[in-house]
Amino acid sequence: xxxxxxxxxxxxxxxxxxxxxxxxxxxxxxxxxxxxxxxxxxxxxxxxxxxxxxxxxxxxxxxxxxxxxxxxxxxxxxxxxxxxxxxxxxxxxxxxxxxxxxxxxxxxxxxxxxxxxxxxxxxxxxxxxxxxxxxxxxxxxxxxxxxxxxxxxxxxxxxxxxxxxxxxxxxxxxxxxxxxxxxxxxxxxxxxxxxxxxxxxxxxxxxxxxxxxxxxxxxxxxxxxxxxxxxxxxxxxxxxxxxxxxxxxxxxxxxxxxxxxxxxxxxxxxxxxxxxxxxxxxxxxxxxxxxxxxxxxxxxxxxxxxxxxxxxxxxxxxxxxxxxxxxxxxxxxxxxxxxxxxxxxxxxxxxxxxxxxxxxxxxxxxxxxxxxxxxxxxxxxxxxxxxxxxxxxxxxxxxxxxxxxxxxxxxxxxxxxxxxxxxxxxxxxxxxxxxxxxxxxxxxxxxxxxxxxxxxxxxxxxxxxxxxxxxxxxxxxxxxxxxxxxx
Numbered sequence: 072x073x074x075x076x077x078x079x080x081x082x083x084x085x086x087x088x089x090x091x092x093x094x095x096x097x098x099x100x101x102x103x104x105x106x107x108x109x110x111x112x113x114x115x116x117x118x119x120x121x122x123x124x125x126x127x128x129x130x131x132x133x134x135x136x137x138x139x140x141x142x143x144x145x146x147x148x149x150x151x152x153x154x155x156x157x158x159x160x161x162x163x164x165x166x167x168x169x170x171x172x173x174x175x176x177x178x179x180x181x182x183x184x185x186x187x188x189x190x191x192x193x194x195x196x197x198x199x200x201x202x203x204x205x206x207x208x209x210x211x212x213x214x215x216x217x218x219x220x221x222x223x224x225x226x227x228x229x230x231x232x233x234x235x236x237x238x239x240x241x242x243x244x245x246x247x248x249x250x251x252x253x254x255x256x257x258x259x260x261x262x263x264x265x266x267x268x269x270x271x272x273x274x275x276x277x278x279x280x281x282x283x284x285x286x287x288x289x290x291x292x293x294x295x296x297x298x299x300x301x302x303x304x305x306x307x308x309x310x311x312x313x314x315x316x317x318x319x320x321x322x323x324x325x326x327x328x329x330x331x332x333x334x335x336x337x338x339x340x341x342x343x344x345x346x347x348x349x350x351x352x353x354x355x356x357x358x359x360x361x362x363x364x365x366x367x368x369x370x371x372x373x374x375x376x377x378x379x380x381x382x383x384x385x386x387x388x389x390x391x392x393x394x395x396x397x398x399x400x401x402x403x404x405x406x407x408x409x410x411x412x413x414x415x416x417x418x419x420x421x422x423x424x425x426x427x428x429x430x431x432x433x434x435x436x437x438x439x440x441x442x443x444x445x446x447x448x449x450x451x452x453x454x455x456x457x458x459x460x461x462x463x464x465x466x467x468x469x470x471x472x473x474x475x476x477x478x479x480x481x482x483x484x485x486x487x488x489x490x491x492x493x494x495x496x497x498x499x500x501x502x503x504x505x506x507x508x509x510x511x512x513x514x515x516x517x518x519x520x521x522x523x524x525x526x527x528x529x530x531x532x533x534x535x536x537x538x539x540x541x542x543x544x545x546x547x548x549x550x551x552x553x554x555x556x557x558x
Contacts, residue, residue: 073098073469073547075394076342081472082507082532085547086342089470089536093369093395094388097491098546099469101539102384102397104462105452108407111147114139117403117451118178119165125172132407133174134451135165140176140184140191143407143457153184153191166310168205170242177203179216185243196222196245198235202269202310206276207289209253210242211235211296213266213278224248225256231265233258234278234287236296255295259285262303267357268310272320272333279307281325286333305329305336311404312359314370316389321370323359328387339387343394347385355379362404362448362460371460373401373450397464403451407459466494466540473507473532474550480505481552483533486524488548495541503530529555 075087075094092099115136123131132143133151138158141148152158160180168175176184176191183197198220200212216229224247226233238244238252248255259266262283270277276296278285284302289295305324307313313322320331321339326348328340340347352375360381361372368390373381381402386395448460475481486499501514514528524535533550 072391072393073545074342075099075396075469077346078344079342081534084472084474086472087469088472088534090395090468091397092467092469093386093397094391094393095367095491095544096388096391098544099395099467100492100544101467101542102395102399102464103448103460104464105399105450105458105460106462108447108449108457108459109146110143110457113141113148113451113455113457114150116455118160118163119167120403120405120451121167122406122408122446123167123169123174125169125174127172130408131174132405132457133167133176134403134405134457135160135176135178137161140165151186151190153193155193163201164310166201166203168203168210170205170210173243175203175205175210175242177201177212179214182220183212183242183246194243194246196220196247197237198222198225198246200235202266204269204271204276205242206271207274208240209289209296210237211269211276211287213269215256222247230258232260232280234266234269234296250293253292253295257296257298259298259300261285261300264306268307268313268322270310270313270315270320272315272331273318275333277313277320277331277333279310279313279322281308282306284331284336301334302336308357309359312361312372314361314363316363316365316368316370319389321361321387321389323356323361323372323374325356330389339392343385350374350376350383352376352378360401360404362406362450364448371404371448373399373404399450400453401450401458402453402455405449405451405457406446407449407457408446463542466538467543468536468538469545470536471534471548473504473534474552475530475532477507477531480529480531480555481533482529482555483526484551484553486526486535486548486550487522488519488524488537489546491544491546492542494539494543497524497537497539497543499524499526500536501526501528502534502536503528503532505531507532526550 075090120134139152142151160178163179179201183194184191198215198217201214213234215233217225235256238254264280268279276287283306285298287296287298290297307322329336355375370387372385382400452458497519500516504511
């Protein structure tokens, strides 16, 4: 089976050395592209957003910027900023949680915000915090600041290694520590550094530092939450780089990529990590943003390369444990809900003069774009617009490892791809060498001829670079190699 492992030995032919493609259950397919979801641009640059589910079955898509919180409608954003005073959060990110029918938002520059509908408002006697998560009847905050807030029993200080939890089943009540309400606070000081991520794992909450991991379990009053340090060497620098998929967290660490089931982190980055961390701009490692494609069992990590901008995406298919990669420039990620497309709203999306056969070809017939009230993987574009990650890119590409051996000089006469979805066009650029590490001879680029590529080259080793136009899913590539001099 084809697999992208650029760190591995390149004499394994099905080990791909380069791709612009995503892994599927059977092979590799065209990367997704962005589709404008028809909602107006945000009033400012996104500093975090979330799709929130209420107990009553509704959903809310909330995005925060430096000055506002905004809620997505069918075509416009509604300002749901608190009415008491505007926000001024600088570059601090917003994080969100849903507790019952109450939406919660937090930022290190402002106290906890709550809204059952419409505008948000301050939660009295709640601290400021960088991180938030909900589990086991509580809301937990981490990397907090209650300086000058006069919360009874609080430290009255900004402490990156401190956590707070709400009253049980009452996150909008006073956060003043109390044995009777089980609101409490504590410190994670067994290891150095700030708490950088806070994520639920079933009924537990996992707190990450850059170089350590703590697991918190609810144990009742008076301790309430008991933290256990399970790693003093592995951690995560980005809250948005941690993805919960089933009963496992997947996250990008400082020098590897890991899966964590609550007991110990396990490396999953073999064959990819050296290549990835050589591309990653480590100065902005905390800017990594991830989103989970539950339907296709894929995780997308968008990351910065040459600057702070998120320009590339590493993809992991956790059912097959295979990797992919493509380039796409975004500013943020989130899930969103599409509105129904009817005869009355069709023109709003595509204009009044469009015909059915002129609908953009990058939207497949089974795309979630067409289904109302369906969660759609989305991102915020550089134009500050919410954009569905559900289109089909213009093409895909891949470069194989070397076919052959050092013992026999072979002639390659053709290469046959095995498709699940055949592309509209495809080309191949062959390469051959007699000695690995020696001179590589490249053949002319040619188009596919029916079900095969016609190639004519001799060497001990053969490699192929392929490009595909339109949608494609390829399972295998089979070259015809014959010992030189034999019919």
